[in-house]
Amino acid sequence: MKHLSYLNKYFLKYKWRILPGVLFVIISNIFGVVPAQVIRNAYDLIVENAAIYRLYEGFDRQAIVYDIFSYSLFFFGALILFLYLLRGLFLFFMRQTIILMSRHIEYDMKNEIYAHYQKLSLGFYRRNNTGDLMNRATEDVNRVRMYVGPAIMYAFNTTVLFLLVIYFMFSVNATLAIYALLPLPVLVLAIYYVNTIINQKSEKIQEQLSRLSSFVQERFSGIRVMKSYVREAHAQTIFAEESNAYKTNSMGLVKVQAFFYPTMLLLVGISTILTIYIGGEQVIDGAITPGNIAEFIVYVNQLTFPVTMLGWVTTLIQRAAASQKRINEFLQLQPDINSGSQEIDLNGNISFKNVSFTYADTGIEAIKEVSFEIKQGQFVAIIGKTGSGKSTLANLLMRMYDPSSGDILIEGQALDKIDLHSYRSQIGFVPQEVFLFSDSIKNNIAFGLDAVTDEQVNQAAKDAAVYQNIIGFEQQFETMLGERGITLSGGQKQRVSIARALIKSPQMLIFDDCLSAVDTKTEEEILSNLGKLMKGRTSVLIAHRISTIKNADKILVLDNGRIIEEGTHEELLNSGKAYAEMYQNQLLEEENV
Structure with a gap:
């Protein structure tokens, strides 16, 4: 008993x-x-x-x-x-x-x-x-x-x-x-x-x-x-x-x-x-x-x-x-992540100081002594090979996990001291694995807010370059999606997920490789819209394609959990190291295609 x-x-x-x-x-x-x-x-x-x-x-x-x-x-x-x-x-x-x-x-x-x-x-x-x-x-x-x-x-x-x-x-x-x-x-x-x-x-x-x-x-x-x-x-x-x-x-x-x-x-x-x-x-x-x-x-x-x-x-x-x-x-289980109490007005000033992280369930050290800074309003890109730790960085930034060692500072305050609800509510996050609910397209886009107007939903869909696809459906924004959004194509799911993040008008935007299923023309349209929407706000974009991130203010190149290069597109090309090699390989792939 x-x-x-x-x-x-x-x-x-x-x-x-x-x-x-x-x-x-x-x-x-x-x-x-x-x-x-x-x-x-x-x-x-x-x-x-x-x-x-x-x-x-x-x-x-x-x-x-x-x-x-x-x-x-x-x-x-x-x-x-x-x-x-x-x-x-x-x-x-x-x-x-x-x-x-x-x-x-x-x-x-x-x-x-x-x-x-x-x-x-x-x-x-x-x-x-x-x-x-x-x-x-x-x-x-x-x-x-x-x-x-x-x-x-x-x-x-x-x-x-x-x-x-x-x-x-x-x-x-x-x-x-x-x-x-x-x-x-x-x-x-x-x-x-x-x-x-x-x-x-x-x-x-x-x-x-x-x-x-x-x-x-x-x-x-x-x-x-x-x-x-x-x-x-x-x-x-x-x-x-x-x-x-x-x-x-x-x-x-x-x-x-x-x-x-x-x-x-x-x-x-x-x-x-x-x-x-x-x-x-x-x-x-x-x-x-x-x-x-x-x-x-x-x-x-x-x-x-x-x-x-x-x-x-x-x-x-x-x-x-x-x-x-x-x-x-x-x-009886206690959460690994406990919210702090400090309320903040997020501007997008971020600092990683010697941050390392190991997954407890697998023992894999995904991030190793990573240090970098992001200033308010910067467009920062993170690129690297598969398994280099890019998504882990995004999860640490969202505080889905706490680092094994090192410090993450947001607006000069330790992330673990900040109220999580207040912090996350000011961020637009688009994860690598897109998840849509078995609901209407409208409700999926409006998911992050309690009350939205049809005009806001329509504008978010336009900014994510998915509006024309949606109005082409018989029931348009009231179209019901199957489990995990199975009704839509991979690119459409990614763009609906982007619209869900944009409708919040976030102070900081994090894209975790969420443009992989989008064609180049649509990608350019989305990035152009983002440039207007996020002006003066911080954006962090994780990608595989260099064409996606070449206009970034700062590019971090990850390899095996470490930052091996940092700079702008031109600076990294001129250095002739790993980033330049990746760029040349992708150019050759495009030519062969």
């Missing part, structure tokens, strides 16, 4: 739902147990009146005895019906308090998990796959809800009913009660043994379900690659293996439960047999009446429900504990 103790804060929050719920449980069970005593009196009445009826055989009084007997039975029957109606009413109230509380807790938990996920740093998402994250926020939360709702409700109900039944049994006859409850220690041992097995199997089931969800999510996201390489059959085979593993684990749990429930019912049946046998001897001895045996049989049968529910509740609790353990693993 240590993992489930995390939920105590929710129970405290909704205490005014739990407390009335517990009260309704107690009242409903009182009305559930009292009918057994009514049945005892009715049974004794039948036995006594049957003897009196036979005694007056042949006399007129026999009809009077019969009428009294009939009215008495009708009264007892109506009383039992009334008691069960009251019990049903309070059971309804019980569900309306406790079950509704569980839905509120489910809502709070999902919000808490989602909010916590958003706080975690980019490295967390590199280490964990989307399917597992989704499964913990949906399937695991649902299993926890079954604990805070049905499991707790039936646990209260079972406990109260069990205590009431035992109290009334011992108040009637202690000897008979002891024999009737004799199988219970065996039941306790069985539950203790089975609990461990259920817990182990539940954890395996949830882990396998996460693997299965991750596999499906990943294959559907990469469906184009799968079809291109004709790997549908291969994926189907792997899915069948993963699904079979899930089925095997689930069947193992079902087998345990299939053995558990009949065993409990058998023990209840033994209690009934002992009740009739020992009760019969007690009646012969005159210790109890036949009505008491009927009363005890009702009690024993009433215990069938608590005992049966005990197994089901145990399963729910064990599965919820396994799920809550998985949820706690992520909720």
Whole structure:
């Protein structure tokens, strides 16, 4: 239960739902147990009146005895019906308090998990796959809800009913009660043994379900690659293996439960047999009446429900504990990146001082003792071979990661002391891997702002040189995009992503190699528009093509995580080093094309 103790804060929050719920449980069970005593009196009445009826055989009084007997039975029957109606009413109230509380807790938990996920740093998402994250926020939360709702409700109900039944049994006859409850220690041992097995199997089931969800999510996201390489059959085979593993684990749990429930019912049946046998001897001895045996049989049968529910509740609790353990693993994680408190007005003055960075999950040192400065209003370009550390620099500048060593200063202040929300809201960032949402083109462009006009959206699309493409669609800006923007071409996706950054009118713009799928003419148009929009503002452009960056105020050449050259286009060409070599190679490639 240590993992489930995390939920105590929710129970405290909704205490005014739990407390009335517990009260309704107690009242409903009182009305559930009292009918057994009514049945005892009715049974004794039948036995006594049957003897009196036979005694007056042949006399007129026999009809009077019969009428009294009939009215008495009708009264007892109506009383039992009334008691069960009251019990049903309070059971309804019980569900309306406790079950509704569980839905509120489910809502709070999902919000808490989602909010916590958003706080975690980019490295967390590199280490964990989307399917597992989704499964913990949906399937695991649902299993926890079954604990805070049905499991707790039936646990209260079972406990109260069990205590009431035992109290009334011992108040009637202690000897008979002891024999009737004799199988219970065996039941306790069985539950203790089975609990461990259920817990182990539940954890395996949830882990396998996460693997299965991750596999499906990943294959559907990469469906184009799968079809291109004709790997549908291969994926189907792997899915069948993963699904079979899930089925095997689930069947193992079902087998345990299939053995558990009949065993409990058998023990209840033994209690009934002992009740009739020992009760019969007690009646012969005159210790109890036949009505008491009927009363005890009702009690024993009433215990069938608590005992049966005990197994089901145990399963729910064990599965919820396994799920809550998985949820706690992520909720207890702290973000690698914590926002500072200093608000700044971003102008674009940036300084890197001996900055190095190593990816924790791979151990790759992507940036090594990098130092450079960017002044307000400068257009700075970063170029280098694949894997030289260009995108890592962009991520460090956006503070997706903190450097392993060295300092990054923004407007003279340490980046880790600056309020992240304020800082990032003043930056327009276009990542290398373009991501568009399954929404309209208009909403994708307006994503970074709470409220925009159609004129702003149109202008951003024009600045990104994608306006003519959009108005060519049948529904224009209301065109719905498929998952990850699959409806658009690669170049169109990049330009919509650029429009999303430009509409913010940012103080600083960072392009992470986001013009790779754009033709030269469109690229020149976009860069020309950027020159007008970003006048007096800082722009950082990461690119592979030298033609894209030749007009930059400063060019940084990266190789193997280090800056090997720095200067303008002309200065770097005149130096005749790595940049000049890259320029000549790209000219030869263009001539060959």
